[in-house]
Amino acid sequence: MKKLLALLICLFYLENQPTLAQNLPPIFGTNVISEKDARIKQYLTATRIVWKTSGTGISGEQNLLRPGTGQADLVHQNICTLTSKEGEKPGLILDFGKEIQGGIQLVTDQPSDHRPIKIRLRFGESVSETMSEVDTVSGATNDHAMRDFVIEVPWLGVMQAGNTGFRFVRIDLVDDNRELQLKEARAIFEYRDLDYVGSFKSNDERLNTIWNTGAYTVHLNMQQFLWDGIKRDRLVWVGDMHPEIMTINSVFGKNEVVAKSLDQARDITPLPGWMNGISAYSMWWVLIHRDLYKYQGDKQYLKKQQKYLVALLDLLLSKIKDNKENLDGTRFLDWPSSENPKAIHAGLHAMMIMTLDAGAELCTILDEPAQAQKCKAASTNLKLYVPDANGSKQAAALLALSGLVPAQKANSEVLAVDGCARMSTFYGYYMLQARAKAGDYQGAIDCIRNYWGGMLDMGATTFWEDFDLDWTKNAAPITEIVPEGKDDIHGDFGAYCYKNLRHSLCHGWASGPTAWLSEHVLGVTVLEAGCKTIRIQPNLGDLKWVEGTFPTPMGAVKIRHEKLANGKIKSTIDAPKGVKVVDGNL
Structure with missing residues (x-):
């Protein structure tokens, strides 16, 4: 009996462990890991030396452009040497060709002094970021991810450091009278090994590159969770996830990072709290689940949301007063519209209608007829009131998508006015969607070429947290040291939480054209x-x-x-x- 009981306990233990933990080496015994990292690592060789300090402190730097193995050896060949003197600290900047998430691997050789050597590492999404100081002037920070720090590297060994989003790395000696012999400096690229099941190709290479860049931007943010930025912010922001998930649906199909991130947001936000403290973001959670079910058809997963969904819809219904939205919490659409309270009200009112309509759909599927009817009735009443967009393209897009304003009217009076002026990378997706609803496909395609293509013209390999075409008029690209008399496209612009070099140059919410081109140009609509x-x-x-x-x-x-x-x-x-x-x- 005791043996049987022990066997049952053992079976229960094995069945309730994460399945990925079965690959632990036997020596670990009953040690438990919570999960296995879903990502892989690849090592990248730098494509060029962007810059180095003048003088004789550096030699053999071209050796860092040779493919490496990650292994120190005793051959003492193909070495880059950095030698410091008093008052002369050599440094150089490496370009790895594309924005990536990860760090750097440094393989050292054998100088005569065996003591560890201090070096300063600066990771940058732009060249100017690698040449910055962490201060309140340039905006460069170590928020969310350490990208500027001093470490020690060993004599004849390997050191790996860094966990951030970057394309460029600067390496400087810190101490006087030291010699660093570098055999290799390879980027550590961390990402999910996914098939690009979706694709898009046309006779316009600019549009093809934009589609692929949007797909890659989201791919980089599919880390342990679905982030909105690989440098800043490395957080699960639910509203930001909607365009990301639409891109995932169009490129990768079903992926576990989506459910994992949505569930995390739900589980850390007991009602009546708003996700991320923002009422609109809880509404985006409902809209995401409607779209996710439409594309993936996973009813079992949807049922897991039922209790929370019904309660959240009740909360939203309680935030209606006199047939108008009366939402509390942080009232937010996106940053560029954040100083326009009339536009925020219009956008939230439209979002309330969109959310209640989506909630009615989901409750019908989940056999919640009473809740579905309540949502439909409230949506009908909300449609009796049409707020003013107050010149905001963000609000105008939502008013059109909710059906409050005819899409052709929103397009001709607001969305198409001044071309790409007053666009934003997040709500640009909804502006494109509204223009498609108005039948202005050519206008939307031109906007994609000009606005998102404008980032490519500035050296982008991923799409940015925000962007304004006016920034480019006298700007140097992110791939260069900014010449005298030119603007720094990364360091001289931005606002709100993304001032200057704090600005994220890889933000998943900017991927909208990828999903839009698949839906409207390739032409796929899920029925x-x-x-x-x-x-x-x-x-x-x-x-x-x-x-x-x-x-x-x-x-x-x-x-x-x-x-x-x-x-x-x-x-x-x-x-x-x-x-x-x-x-x-x-």
């Missing part, structure tokens, strides 16, 4: 949950052809559209079994 039925209706604008793939739970749909001489579109579609395709042109 039935889990992509069981999709409509394909391309809007090529001035494009000659477009092709790509779209992920569904049943596999990828392959699509190609060509514009014929008579202006009609010839489409070739190959859908997997289980996916019904409706031709939107019929």
Whole structure:
């Protein structure tokens, strides 16, 4: 009996351990790990030396551009040597070619002095950030991730340091009269090893690059959780997640980081609290679940949200007064609209309608008819009042998407005015969506080329927390030391929480064009949950052809559209079994 009881206890223990913990070496016995890191590491060799201090303190720096092994040895060949004197501290900047998340691996050789050597490391999303000081002037910080610090490296060994978002690294000797012999300096690239199931390609290479850059921006932020920035902020901001999740749906399909992050936000936000302290972000949580169910069709996962969802909808219903939104908590759409209270009210009122409509959909699916009816009735009453966007493109987009204002009216009077002026990287997605609803596909495509393409022109390999085309008029790209008389595109601009070099140059909320191009140009709209039925209706604008793939739970749909001489579109579609395709042109 005792043996049976012991066996049952052992089986219970094994069944209740994280499955990934089974790979622990036997010597660990009953030690428990909470989870295995879902990411992999790759080592990258620098593509160029951006800069080095003048004088004779550095030699052999081109050796750092040679592929390495990560192993110290006794051969003493192909070494970069940095030698300091009193008052002369050598340093150099390496460019790894693309923005990445991770750190740096330094492999040292064997100078005559065996003592550890102090070096200063500065990681930067731009060259100017690597040349900055952590102060209140330039905006450079160590907030969220250490990117400027002093470490010691060993004699004839390997040191790994850093955990941040960067493309450039500066290495400086700290002490006088020391010699650093560097065999290798490789970037440590940490990311989820994912297949890009979705794709987009057209005759316009600029649009192709924008689609891929948006996809890569979100990919980098798919770390242990879904962050909005790999340098700053490395947090789960629920509103920021909506465009990210729409991009994930269009590029990667289902991924566990989405549910993990949504559930974390739910579990640390007991009601009546607002997620991240922001009422709109709790509304985005509802909208995300509606869109996630539409794309993935995972009813079992949706059922896990039922209790919280119904209670949250009750909370939202209690924040209506005289058929107007009366939300408390932090009242926020995005930073550029944060000083326009009339626009915030208009946006929140529109979001309340959108959320209650989505809540009614979800409650119908979850067999909560009474709650669904309450949401529908409240939404109908809210639509009796139409607030003024007060010139805000953010508010105008939401008013159009909620149906409060005709999309053509919002577009002609606000959204299309002055082209890309007063855009924002987060709400730019909803501005594009509203312009599509208005039928202004060409205007939206042009805006994508100019606004998101403007970041590419400044050297971006990921999309930024915020951007204004006016910044570029006299600016040097992020890949250069800023010349005399030029503006620093990274260090001279920004506002609110992203002033100057604190500005994140990899922010997932800026990925909207990727999802938008897949939906409106490639033409895929999900009609039935889990992509069981999709409509394909391309809007090529001035494009000659477009092709790509779209992920569904049943596999990828392959699509190609060509514009014929008579202006009609010839489409070739190959859908997997289980996916019904409706031709939107019929």
